[in-house]
Amino acid sequence: MLSDSERKAIEAELPLYERRRSLCIEALKIVQEHRGWVSDEAVADIAEFLEMGADEVDSVATFYNRIHRRETGRHVIYLCDSVSCWVMGCDRARDRLREKLGIGFGETTPDGRFTLLPIACLGACDRAPALMVGDELYGPLDPGKAEEPLENHE
Amino acid sequence: MPTIHIDGTAHSIPAGVNLLHAALQLGYDLPYFCWHPALGSVGACRQCAVRQYRDEKDEHGQIVMACMVPAADGTRCSIADTEAAEFRASVIEWLMTNHPHDCPVCDEGGECHLQDMTVMTGHCSRRHRFPKRTFRNQFLGPFINHEMNRCIQCYRCTRFYNDYAGGTDFGAFGAHNHVYFGRHTDGVLENEFSGNLIEVCPTGVFTDKTLKRHYTRKWDLESAPSVCTHCSLGCNTFAGARYGAVRRILNRYHAAINGYFLCDRGRFGYEHANRGDRPRQPLVRDKEGTTHPAAAAEALKAASDALAAAKGVVAVGSPRASLEANYALRALAGSDRYSPGIASAEADAAAVLVELLRDGPLPPASLRDVEHADAIFVLGEDPAASAPRMALSLRQAARQQPLESVDKLGIPRWYDRAARDIIQGATGPLHTAWTHATRLDDIACPFRGAPADIARLGFAVAHHLGGDTPPVADIDEALDNRAKEIAEALRAARRPAVVTGTGLRSRRVLLAAAAVARALARVNGENARLGAVFGEANTVGAALLGGPSPEELLEAVAAGKADTLVVLENDLTRRVDPALLRRALEAARCVIVLDYVATPVVDRADIFLPAGSFAESDGTLVNHEGRAQRSFQALPHDGDGRESWRWLAALTDSPWDALDDILRALAEARPDLAAAADAAPGADFRLNGRKAPRSPRRYSGRTAQLADRTMHEPRPPDDPDSALAFSMEGAAKQVPPSLLSHYWSPGWNSVQSLTRFQEEIAGACRGGDPGTRLFAGAENKPAALAGSPPRPFDPAAVPGLLAVPAFDVFASDELAALSPPVAERAAVPVCRLHPEDAAAHGIADDTDAGIILNGASAVLRARLDPTLARGLVALPVPMPGLPPLADDTYATVRPAS
Amino acid sequence: MIRRPLTALIRPGEPPPGLRDYEAADGYAAVRGTLKDLQPGDVIDRVKEAGLRGRGGAGFQTAMKWGFVPQGEDAPRRKYLVCNADEMEPGTFKDRYLMEGNPHQLIEGMILAAFAIGAEVAYIFLRDEYPLAAKRLRAALAEARDGGHLGKDIHGSGFNLDIHLHISAGRYICGEETALLNALEGKRAVPRAKPPFPPVAGLWGKPTIVNNVETLCYVPHILRHGAEWFRGLGKGRDGGTKLYGASGRVRHPGIWELPMGTTMREIIEDHAGGMREGYRLRGVIPGGASTDFLVPEEHMDLPMDFESVQKAGSRLGTGTMIILDDKTCPVGMLRNLQLFFSRESCGWCTPCRDGIPWIEKTLAAIEAGDGREEDIALLHAHTRLLGPGRTFCAFAPGAMEPLQSALRYFEDDFRRHITEHRCPYANGR
Numbered sequence A: 001m002l003s004d005s006e007r008k009a010i011e012a013e014l015p016l017y018e019r020r021r022s023l024c025i026e027a028l029k030i031v032q033e034h035r036g037w038v039s040d041e042a043v044a045d046i047a048e049f050l051e052m053g054a055d056e057v058d059s060v061a062t063f064y065n066r067i068h069r070r071e072t073g074r075h076v077i078y079l080c081d082s083v084s085c086w087v088m089g090c091d092r093a094r095d096r097l098r099e100k101l102g103i104g105f106g107e108t109t110p111d112g113r114f115t116l117l118p119i120a121c122l123g124a125c126d127r128a129p130a131l132m133v134g135d136e137l138y139g140p141l142d143p144g145k146a147e148e149p150l151e152n153h154e
Numbered sequence B: 001m002p003t004i005h006i007d008g009t010a011h012s013i014p015a016g017v018n019l020l021h022a023a024l025q026l027g028y029d030l031p032y033f034c035w036h037p038a039l040g041s042v043g044a045c046r047q048c049a050v051r052q053y054r055d056e057k058d059e060h061g062q063i064v065m066a067c068m069v070p071a072a073d074g075t076r077c078s079i080a081d082t083e084a085a086e087f088r089a090s091v092i093e094w095l096m097t098n099h100p101h102d103c104p105v106c107d108e109g110g111e112c113h114l115q116d117m118t119v120m121t122g123h124c125s126r127r128h129r130f131p132k133r134t135f136r137n138q139f140l141g142p143f144i145n146h147e148m149n150r151c152i153q154c155y156r157c158t159r160f161y162n163d164y165a166g167g168t169d170f171g172a173f174g175a176h177n178h179v180y181f182g183r184h185t186d187g188v189l190e191n192e193f194s195g196n197l198i199e200v201c202p203t204g205v206f207t208d209k210t211l212k213r214h215y216t217r218k219w220d221l222e223s224a225p226s227v228c229t230h231c232s233l234g235c236n237t238f239a240g241a242r243y244g245a246v247r248r249i250l251n252r253y254h255a256a257i258n259g260y261f262l263c264d265r266g267r268f269g270y271e272h273a274n275r276g277d278r279p280r281q282p283l284v285r286d287k288e289g290t291t292h293p294a295a296a297a298e299a300l301k302a303a304s305d306a307l308a309a310a311k312g313v314v315a316v317g318s319p320r321a322s323l324e325a326n327y328a329l330r331a332l333a334g335s336d337r338y339s340p341g342i343a344s345a346e347a348d349a350a351a352v353l354v355e356l357l358r359d360g361p362l363p364p365a366s367l368r369d370v371e372h373a374d375a376i377f378v379l380g381e382d383p384a385a386s387a388p389r390m391a392l393s394l395r396q397a398a399r400q401q402p403l404e405s406v407d408k409l410g411i412p413r414w415y416d417r418a419a420r421d422i423i424q425g426a427t428g429p430l431h432t433a434w435t436h437a438t439r440l441d442d443i444a445c446p447f448r449g450a451p452a453d454i455a456r457l458g459f460a461v462a463h464h465l466g467g468d469t470p471p472v473a474d475i476d477e478a479l480d481n482r483a484k485e486i487a488e489a490l491r492a493a494r495r496p497a498v499v500t501g502t503g504l505r506s507r508r509v510l511l512a513a514a515a516v517a518r519a520l521a522r523v524n525g526e527n528a529r530l531g532a533v534f535g536e537a538n539t540v541g542a543a544l545l546g547g548p549s550p551e552e553l554l555e556a557v558a559a560g561k562a563d564t565l566v567v568l569e570n571d572l573t574r575r576v577d578p579a580l581l582r583r584a585l586e587a588a589r590c591v592i593v594l595d596y597v598a599t600p601v602v603d604r605a606d607i608f609l610p611a612g613s614f615a616e617s618d619g620t621l622v623n624h625e626g627r628a629q630r631s632f633q634a635l636p637h638d639g640d641g642r643e644s645w646r647w648l649a650a651l652t653d654s655p656w657d658a659l660d661d662i663l664r665a666l667a668e669a670r671p672d673l674a675a676a677a678d679a680a681p682g683a684d685f686r687l688n689g690r691k692a693p694r695s696p697r698r699y700s701g702r703t704a705q706l707a708d709r710t711m712h713e714p715r716p717p718d719d720p721d722s723a724l725a726f727s728m729e730g731a732a733k734q735v736p737p738s739l740l741s742h743y744w745s746p747g748w749n750s751v752q753s754l755t756r757f758q759e760e761i762a763g764a765c766r767g768g769d770p771g772t773r774l775f776a777g778a779e780n781k782p783a784a785l786a787g788s789p790p791r792p793f794d795p796a797a798v799p800g801l802l803a804v805p806a807f808d809v810f811a812s813d814e815l816a817a818l819s820p821p822v823a824e825r826a827a828v829p830v831c832r833l834h835p836e837d838a839a840a841h842g843i844a845d846d847t848d849a850g851i852i853l854n855g856a857s858a859v860l861r862a863r864l865d866p867t868l869a870r871g872l873v874a875l876p877v878p879m880p881g882l883p884p885l886a887d888d889t890y891a892t893v894r895p896a897s
Numbered sequence C: 001m002i003r004r005p006l007t008a009l010i011r012p013g014e015p016p017p018g019l020r021d022y023e024a025a026d027g028y029a030a031v032r033g034t035l036k037d038l039q040p041g042d043v044i045d046r047v048k049e050a051g052l053r054g055r056g057g058a059g060f061q062t063a064m065k066w067g068f069v070p071q072g073e074d075a076p077r078r079k080y081l082v083c084n085a086d087e088m089e090p091g092t093f094k095d096r097y098l099m100e101g102n103p104h105q106l107i108e109g110m111i112l113a114a115f116a117i118g119a120e121v122a123y124i125f126l127r128d129e130y131p132l133a134a135k136r137l138r139a140a141l142a143e144a145r146d147g148g149h150l151g152k153d154i155h156g157s158g159f160n161l162d163i164h165l166h167i168s169a170g171r172y173i174c175g176e177e178t179a180l181l182n183a184l185e186g187k188r189a190v191p192r193a194k195p196p197f198p199p200v201a202g203l204w205g206k207p208t209i210v211n212n213v214e215t216l217c218y219v220p221h222i223l224r225h226g227a228e229w230f231r232g233l234g235k236g237r238d239g240g241t242k243l244y245g246a247s248g249r250v251r252h253p254g255i256w257e258l259p260m261g262t263t264m265r266e267i268i269e270d271h272a273g274g275m276r277e278g279y280r281l282r283g284v285i286p287g288g289a290s291t292d293f294l295v296p297e298e299h300m301d302l303p304m305d306f307e308s309v310q311k312a313g314s315r316l317g318t319g320t321m322i323i324l325d326d327k328t329c330p331v332g333m334l335r336n337l338q339l340f341f342s343r344e345s346c347g348w349c350t351p352c353r354d355g356i357p358w359i360e361k362t363l364a365a366i367e368a369g370d371g372r373e374e375d376i377a378l379l380h381a382h383t384r385l386l387g388p389g390r391t392f393c394a395f396a397p398g399a400m401e402p403l404q405s406a407l408r409y410f411e412d413d414f415r416r417h418i419t420e421h422r423c424p425y426a427n428g429r
């Protein structure tokens, strides 16, 4: 079941769309914000609320990059690996993070603090290489010190 | 007719189709995957590339997807163009980058569209040298096997399952080259049409799990054109058999009936014929009263002695037995001592509905008519449960009106991708009236009420349509407004349809439907149709033969007026009052039973004659619209089994050696049924002196099975009853569709070769659609079947609760429910009660309730159903131990202690 | 005369102008004037005179697109305007600059565009990774509503408009305008069949105009200063200014508003400050990842406008350049680009879904020294086989643009990887 605050947040979006099921993406994001990720149960909860099948919701959920259908750490590090950042050394930044955090793309640190994910161009090409944690954008990174910004995220 | 030019050759083609459709229809080999004649074009696979030229001067042209291009007059294209051909080969090469290349162990092998298209494009050597991606497969229930790695992402499965069939528990997941087709979590596919995935999928992702359990290579199947016996619609099928068992059912295209799709009950119900407990041995009861196996001759002798010695023979036929078997039985007993075997209440309803179809104001609706109707009123029937394939047609019908907005934008309807984005799931008028929620409610505007109120709604609709129907007295405003809305929709439609059925066994409801039909005929009758649903595969045929009810004959036996009872393919415990049946069976001196199902009646038989199931019998069935269709045996009888009509013919003095003899006799005796004889060519039909083959030309056939006994191939069995041979030898081309046992054409080994067997793609079969219509051309008597609205149903004024039937798609059909995979899907039998009625009777959800009905009682789990009309108890069909329902049957319901 | 209309009020690193500042600089004047004095058709006419071409990448005539929206009695009453702020094309960061820097400008442009086409509901389709833009747009929308620029009967004109901010869940294909519509409807963002084009049947089946952020931002200025002024801003045939950008190993990566048709040399040398110390310019992807390489030997003095770039064999695209330097392996860069495209393919059509991953794996093999002679032909063939018309949408053809030009300009690099069985740049980076 959706929590009250989840339901309220989704309901607030209802008037903005012609159809109830059009809220699918909004709802997934709201629930992800509340629960950290979108579990099978969350999919079913959303489906019930939007009067859709769980399969219909999941087929949307699994399409998008920013919906996490697997549990993540407290903070997700999105390291841009698109072209400008690649030119500017994001591979080295990735290697540095692996060295420092002990995780590669798609993995979570054992303490559950970080999950590292690649992301398509962050639109920060003038600050390449760049990464994003939460709402914070960092760049240009020194690839050799790519872990520095993480200190802000306990 | 538009003219198009393909590689310099001019062709006339039908208007309004796309280039791929046109090319295939003209017999070109143009590969494709995502296009499907019933699902339309979406342009996903990019396999059907051709070069299109602007005009005759254009030498360059451009590569287009044929399925996305209208074949308008003057269109010029090249299929042979090298660049187009190179591109098509590339598409296969891409598709194969991740395909497991597991043809030798794949169930689809030999019947795989992907194999065919791979050969067709000439792609033959692999250049991709990198690892393939792999997927995990899912458990999808008893019908469908899942092997995702074979997927080529044509999206046909979800387009069929979700878009076409309205399923919600399936979909496409993920993106890029990780698109996964299946369920969100492992589990049974719930949609009743899931089996079509087997045929819709162009490769081996979704395969037939029932076939897998007793697998046979497709080219080694012996198949016959068959007619589904699991409801009254008469969908056409291919029954494939080997080594004495049915292995699978495939869709056999019939333009006016099933088209490209079957329901799961029809596709998977066949396993009843393979049951281990199926009685296959004649039995005779000896003087000590024990039955013992007997040879056919001995059993026949016993039967004819019993009949000769009888003091009165009565015979109960069956709506699931063929016209021929019923007719032979009738000949044996005499017309006043033969009953078609339909329970009296249902028989009355069936008689009314047959009369309405035959003599009524509107022509009967085929499923194609239903599918194309743009406003529908379904009155007193639950087709989703009782005639499932019709529900699929109704689902398409609901789109007809919204599709007009697609027409307005100049977008052709075959352009499915665009059409769906434009109409956005909108539905047109589909009004239903039933006692509780149905599986169509997601697209319907449902009315729920007691049969009397359903009838009142019908009469009110008739009144508002205008004409001679008087207003319904004391009608409440909501019902009247509803009726107005329905009448308006029917009046405004281009192709309105009324659908009704015998499900409620209610004469009043059928008279209401007759009133609607009459009124509609007057105001908007030009293209209007009347759809009907009956109980079983040959209910219409049996009803047309006519005769007393089984109850009447059983009474005669119980009263000693007759002492010998012959029962043909009929489990009477499902149809008549158990007390009456008990009395009759006790009183009978001799009970002779013909069947292929182990029923309680078989247990009581003094003489049992093992009959052929649909798989071993030829015979004619008359479907819901009065279409007589011939079904042929797919495998020879084993041992002493034989067709019911053959046993019966041996017991009469008639010189009937073959099926055609009986059909001839039937035609003579009953000119109104004479057309049934023409449902398919007779046994003497030959093409270039040859019969039609049951096995494909690719039959490898030779088997070492008998090698320890003889090295010679056994001679194939004779078949005196049909123009089909148990062999791969036979006529190769132009086999009439009613004798066609499989689709195959050079280069086209999968079901997709069907395009080679149609006059027009998605149009009639080449050679004409099988079957003959018994009601077509009948004189319409507009005044037929007048009636007047009943009083409203008043729960307070009746004794107990009104008992109404609740059908279940997988439980309610006798034969299908005997098929283990179908039984796995059958709903648990429950009695439904409105929560307030339940509370008033002290019954909680999911507790046992005692039901007392006409003196009999049973215990059922209670299911509280807020959608059920007040004052009703909906009982499952079948209801073991309870007498059959009539229109006005009241039950007492109380908590079971 | 105003020469840099779009960025005049943008102060990087500082908060954007609020409603008051914006109005003080004549903001929303165009809305007031237009809604009071002009008919929707007039707005379309002025934009047409100005010759405004879409800045989303394809350069389609904006007024012509607006003109496709059915008007009159028979037309559907409900229509939609959507601002495409998905900006996920690698190398592109101009729309962010506009939205973070001056959100009111976009809102004003949307009000005028919505008025022109008769839409009473509009959406900003914003990518998820722009939280700052989201915050600023949200605040600006609230201000605009409070200021009476949005809502019912705006400035007594009888025209109503609501603008909603939709934040996407991330997929490059969402930027494709029909995929975007599916995403807005809460579905999988697979492109739609065309026809029908969105102006006829778009969002929820209704007529819909999708325009890029930068495109919409010009509209208030055109209405305020006139078509002639707008045309005068450009250097060539295409009028107006353009946001140009550069990223890679230039001294000062960034965004600049310059006259349409400014040369590549001027952008790279004067504005981006030239190459960084020790690096030489090898190639330029002129307008986001899906445009063909240009090379300094041939194109330094190329005016960066739609037609000139097209003639040079590439596309202006988004106008934001990605710079390839001499120490970066072109094969590796291509591999990176194709990895992006293979991951972002929506998975609908075969050539893109299965062809690009094959390209990517082949490039990876070449880069790793495992390339084979025949790989070059395979890559060449793919650039043809995934060309326009072969795939369902423009995604895959876009992906082929940098590849086909790289195979032409950097053929030697590919060959050396294969013959030497190693990456010649491996030590360079």
Ligand SMILES: Cc1cc2nc3c(=O)[nH]c(=O)nc-3n(C[C@H](O)[C@H](O)[C@H](O)COP(=O)(O)O)c2cc1C
Binding pocket: C053, C054, C055, C056, C057, C058, C059, C060, C062, C084, C085, C086, C087, C088, C089, C172, C173, C174, C175, C176, C177, C178, C210, C211, C212, C213, C215, C216, C393, C394, C395, C398
């Ligand atoms: C794969 C693909 C991605 C696109 N991404 C964007 C985008 O992020 N932003 C954008 O404005 N246009 C994008 N476009 C172009 C849009 O489809 C559309 O042409 C544009 O939004 C129209 O706006 P305009 O006429 O103002 O340029 C993309 C196109 C394709 C094929």
Ligand code: SF4
Binding pocket: C173, C191, C344, C345, C346, C347, C348, C349, C350, C352, C353, C391, C392, C393, C394, C395, C396, C397
């Ligand atoms: S080219 Fe095909 S698979 Fe690629 S993004 Fe477009 S529709 Fe999707």
Ligand code: FES
Binding pocket: B020, B031, B032, B033, B034, B035, B042, B043, B044, B045, B046, B047, B048, B065, B066, B067, B068
């Ligand atoms: S059949 Fe034409 S694109 Fe798939």
